[in-house]
Amino acid sequence: MSEDEETPGTAPEETKPRRRQARGERRIAQLLQAAADVFCAKGYTAASTNAIAREASVSPGTLYQYFPNKEAIALELGDRLLSEMRAAHGQAFTPANLGLPIPQLVDAVLDPLIEFNCQHPVFLALMHGSEIPGRIAEEHDALHASMLARVGELMAHYLPGTEPAQRARMADMIFAIVKSGLALVLAAPEGPEREAVITELKTVLLRYLAPPLADQRLTTTPSP
Amino acid sequence: MSEDEETPGTAPEETKPRRRQARGERRIAQLLQAAADVFCAKGYTAASTNAIAREASVSPGTLYQYFPNKEAIALELGDRLLSEMRAAHGQAFTPANLGLPIPQLVDAVLDPLIEFNCQHPVFLALMHGSEIPGRIAEEHDALHASMLARVGELMAHYLPGTEPAQRARMADMIFAIVKSGLALVLAAPEGPEREAVITELKTVLLRYLAPPLADQRLTTTPSP
Amino acid sequence: MSEDEETPGTAPEETKPRRRQARGERRIAQLLQAAADVFCAKGYTAASTNAIAREASVSPGTLYQYFPNKEAIALELGDRLLSEMRAAHGQAFTPANLGLPIPQLVDAVLDPLIEFNCQHPVFLALMHGSEIPGRIAEEHDALHASMLARVGELMAHYLPGTEPAQRARMADMIFAIVKSGLALVLAAPEGPEREAVITELKTVLLRYLAPPLADQRLTTTPSP
Amino acid sequence: MSEDEETPGTAPEETKPRRRQARGERRIAQLLQAAADVFCAKGYTAASTNAIAREASVSPGTLYQYFPNKEAIALELGDRLLSEMRAAHGQAFTPANLGLPIPQLVDAVLDPLIEFNCQHPVFLALMHGSEIPGRIAEEHDALHASMLARVGELMAHYLPGTEPAQRARMADMIFAIVKSGLALVLAAPEGPEREAVITELKTVLLRYLAPPLADQRLTTTPSP
DNA sequence: GATGAATGAGGATTCATTCAT
């Protein structure tokens, strides 16, 4: 039984607080959605908390009831985006996928990632944050690091023979390519053009990875 | 004889204005340098003209003697950077280079570009400007477009058989890879690590381009 | 029962907004009063929004919650003054007054006008605005024109035989005399001296108008 | 022989200073002219010293070599205007004119005044200065007072039987009428319309003054 | 909790005035 569910009949006096929490959650979601929209439209720095409140059809005071300041909004937004992405995208790293040949692996990793970014364009907007100050930048680094780590795991699995420093460089590279490729994908009009861009992005990765993988195979599996 | 008087025979009336102009030019350079630093540190939106003036050890009024507003500073900075880059980097597109095999071509194009960006990190900072408003964005698009066009020319030269839409996609991709690769290069510590990152970036590009170039050779040069 | 709750039967949902509106109106009135004082003291151009806010014991931000800029303050002030004046002074132009002999008419028109200007010295201050820029000047012209038109109507009624161009000149003249006479009245110390100045102003007008009115009577009423 | 010209052969060492003074005077005149233009166009408060210097084709530094601050410019301008006006207009108050019948006196006083104001529209602009601060206002009062005194003298001459307080009121009134009438005259297009406005202004004054003058004649000169 | 008015520090920009040349 999950902690959030309660058997009917238990402590009725908890219902109100619960409701409140539920309402609070809705408020927060609503505010984060508004923040996402405004960040997308204006960027973090130029986005004003008043604009976010207005977008959420809420007064500025209400916004500050849920977030201590503008930074916290971006931070929370980043966190939620990240865990949402993990949920939507995490199974790409399951052992099942780790056995896949690279082309399928790339599909299994990129397709949900692209899907996710199409639905949450703020994500990329926040990742690009060259304009983002202080703690947010750190937070971004955290996010960045966690994603890099995932890529690193894959690399370790598929290219165990490569020396770690080189593997790190490759992971950085792949991550950078994916990020900027994602931007191209989002910029392309939905439809066949976007599909073509997606294909192109995968092509870049596959061609980049093919030679080391071939090396790997030669080295590790002396053939049957 | 006062310092302001000159021996007859020289161009006397030009000296004073020239001094002034020289001083003005120096001021402008100093202000642009300060702006570059502040833009790098805070991003365009969060950079304040007062901060730029302070960084230039100058009063706000002085800044406004040379630039009508913050936008003009970024615009002029972009212009200067661009022409400086053209000067430093333009010969990469000379016919001599167009005959080069791809690896050398990539070196000829990327090396000066990397060099330039290491010396002028604002350039990348300004290119990323997702937070940049109005006319500056347009200006950036212009810069972006002009650089893309260069890449496009190269592509047309080396892959004439590829259909234009696909070539455009490839050019976008290459440009995106170079931009984000450049960021990795700048982020790497100077020395062997940076060199390794540079090599990796070139590797990505070469592996990406190798198959279409091979196709091209097969198609166009039926060989003896 | 909280203060915010009302007995059923009244219009409960209007109370809060109404309170707010009332507060807002008070603020606006307070700001306009402060603006009036500062405009009187320094003139429009030299009046600063910060000074107005300070005079109103309010922060600059608050001022800008109610007015988008300095111009809007002067415009609103002009509008309010004008309609207040129309309310206080409008009946001077009723048909009843139009039948009056000139001396009574002059009383009926000038007395409320003087009264009004004594209570709102900004009015004259704003009308003199040779320093006033842009839209405000236009607005002033509108106000000016509307007052001139009133005078013109009176003239047309009392001197129908005079040619229009001449009537227009006379109206301009009368308006100018009244404006500068009003300034003298305001400058005079309240009491008998002020009364004497008022009398003198009326005398100027009556003596100016007497001859054409006499002509008019001779021309139009051939007598019994 | 004018003061500024010197006979050849006299003290040569005085030539330079003299020249300098002459040059200085020219500079000052040039600056005051520029100031007049800018004050007319923008009003005192909105006129910037830089704009005045630019209008005079001079650097701001030069302006401050001749005037300690903006106020001093307006002050000096007022002074010069006043004495110029006295020169051009002073003979209106000569004993010869004092004997004239009122209509001719009015012509003798107003015509040069109007002429002067048409040539120096700043004069009126400065007189209206409701926006003018501090010492300038006082200075204006001085100017105002000196002109009022002139009118007062005339009144004393022509209406010796009227009680002084009333005469002062009448002088104020006349002065006010003339000032605002002058503004109408300047506003009218040159040509017959302007002439008509001038006539109207004189009419106002003559009608205003006729009754007391008639009284005066009855009272003082019973004569056969 | 919700509201939105209020705050005030801070940012862009101007301008009277000074100063090195």
Next chain:
DNA sequence: TATGAATGAATCCTCATTCAT
């Protein structure tokens, strides 16, 4: 003296944040 660059206080206005209701 003339110049015009430099100054910095003062303007207008915005926005993150607080607070009375």
